[in-house]
Amino acid sequence: MTEPLSGARLAQPDWITESLALGLAEPGHEPLQRRLYRLLRGGIQLGRLPGGSALPASRALASALGIGRNTVLAAYDQLLAEGFLETRHGAGTFVAHHALGQVQQAARPATASSLSQRGLRLVEQSRGPIGESGAFVPCVPALDEFPREIWQGLLQRHQRQAPSHWLNYQDGGGLPALREALCDYLQLSRSVRCQPEQILIVNGTKQAFDLIANLLTDPGDTAWIEEPGYRGAQASVLNAGLNVVPVPVDAEGMNPALAPPGPAPRLIYTTPSHQLPTGVTMSLSRRLALLAQAEAQQSWIIEDDYDSEFRYTSQPVAALQGLAESERVLYLGTFSKVLYPGLRLGYLVLPPALVEPFRTAQARRYPEGHYPLQAALAEFISAGHFARHIRRMRELYRARQHCLRDSLAPALDQGLQLSPGESGMHLVAWLPPDSDEEALVDIGDRHGVILRPLGRHYLGAERQRGLVLGYAGVPETEIRHAGSLLAGWLTPLLKES
Numbered sequence: 001m002t003e004p005l006s007g008a009r010l011a012q013p014d015w016i017t018e019s020l021a022l023g024l025a026e027p028g029h030e031p032l033q034r035r036l037y038r039l040l041r042g043g044i045q046l047g048r049l050p051g052g053s054a055l056p057a058s059r060a061l062a063s064a065l066g067i068g069r070n071t072v073l074a075a076y077d078q079l080l081a082e083g084f085l086e087t088r089h090g091a092g093t094f095v096a097h098h099a100l101g102q103v104q105q106a107a108r109p110a111t112a113s114s115l116s117q118r119g120l121r122l123v124e125q126s127r128g129p130i131g132e133s134g135a136f137v138p139c140v141p142a143l144d145e146f147p148r149e150i151w152q153g154l155l156q157r158h159q160r161q162a163p164s165h166w167l168n169y170q171d172g173g174g175l176p177a178l179r180e181a182l183c184d185y186l187q188l189s190r191s192v193r194c195q196p197e198q199i200l201i202v203n204g205t206k207q208a209f210d211l212i213a214n215l216l217t218d219p220g221d222t223a224w225i226e227e228p229g230y231r232g233a234q235a236s237v238l239n240a241g242l243n244v245v246p247v248p249v250d251a252e253g254m255n256p257a258l259a260p261p262g263p264a265p266r267l268i269y270t271t272p273s274h275q276l277p278t279g280v281t282m283s284l285s286r287r288l289a290l291l292a293q294a295e296a297q298q299s300w301i302i303e304d305d306y307d308s309e310f311r312y313t314s315q316p317v318a319a320l321q322g323l324a325e326s327e328r329v330l331y332l333g334t335f336s337k338v339l340y341p342g343l344r345l346g347y348l349v350l351p352p353a354l355v356e357p358f359r360t361a362q363a364r365r366y367p368e369g370h371y372p373l374q375a376a377l378a379e380f381i382s383a384g385h386f387a388r389h390i391r392r393m394r395e396l397y398r399a400r401q402h403c404l405r406d407s408l409a410p411a412l413d414q415g416l417q418l419s420p421g422e423s424g425m426h427l428v429a430w431l432p433p434d435s436d437e438e439a440l441v442d443i444g445d446r447h448g449v450i451l452r453p454l455g456r457h458y459l460g461a462e463r464q465r466g467l468v469l470g471y472a473g474v475p476e477t478e479i480r481h482a483g484s485l486l487a488g489w490l491t492p493l494l495k496e497s
């Protein structure tokens, strides 16, 4: 609603014309009507043209500015349509009274205090670099070894052949051909018990965590998580508002006997094949105990099998899921390590009873797409490229791990302990208890060596000191150079301890 004009408070038409003339005299590439529109809108937003101000008649303004009347009318029309101006029959065009208030509200800058508590936590947990590479960034595969030509050919063909219904929303839980190819691979290589229908293709592990937390827990439910553990999983369960209980990892893996007394967990997150970050493989007795406990407490186990393909001393260890008579394990895999992280594809093998609700929720919450990409991946697997790439990378990573050990020889001579490295893409260098991990990180930074402290993987205050050293994505020359620098920084620490 408009209010009567209140004289002195309002901008005078002459003043408006002068300031518009000055504004239009500035150099600019946009069409005149757009520039005029911006100048008027800016004047309203800044309060120079308060609500109720009368604008000059279009003909008068056009002649005063030396521009066409249609240009002025077009600018006025745009501002009228957006609610900045209003016309009064027979009286002319005015700045709308509500315009400034609306704009000021909309323009109030969002500050960190605008975020919810959950939002603040999410942002805090998400800080830190992403997409780094080089010595010794953990969890990055050898990106330049990926067979891009083969991949490109498959992508192009499947893109070309894509039926038009693939352009629509999908609700199948992933392309059937990919679920079938994966099912064969998982049964054969990971001893996972599954049918293609149980597989849900997800946009990476974190999406699977979100689905699991949303569908199987309510805020306040308890989740057990390995300590030290994977930061991505920690962030997901914390952000879901769960009561997160860190459960210590010992030489046999996550040890439920060391869990503090409290409510039975609804979720248990574990990386049994290759614990992240310690590298421990969960023993068979511990696996059976964990399964029995989950059954007794009606907990869901999330088995994150993120990099078990790279096992150097024996065949990959069979998945926990394959041992279970019960249906309490959700098996999670990712292509981020075996292929490349930018692919953003992972999978969740669900107990049969959970398939329908998970598929339904996924289809609405995270509608699927990228079926040509999934088709290319299905063929990459079924044509044998996947297995070949894994074999090649296993040999390459084995050699790179040797190279890292060799380059750390001076520190090993001083008693440096490294994790066994039976599998995976990183080693842990254990440091004396009073070592300052962050000081080492700073030294590394100054020399272009990226060091990840073990301490960042703990939720609780009791922490072992160490460094997580990724080697898979680092060429040997770089490993040798950065490794000898690191050995030089560690040797005095080890001598002192």
Ligand SMILES: Cc1ncc(COP(=O)(O)O)c(C=O)c1O
Residues within 6 Å of the ligand: 139, 203, 204, 205, 206, 207, 230, 232, 271, 276, 304, 306, 333, 334, 335, 336, 341, 345, 346
């Ligand atoms: C333990 C663990 N699980 C899963 C992933 C992969 O997550 P995503 O599939 O979202 O890339 C990582 C990546 O570093 C990881 O360390």
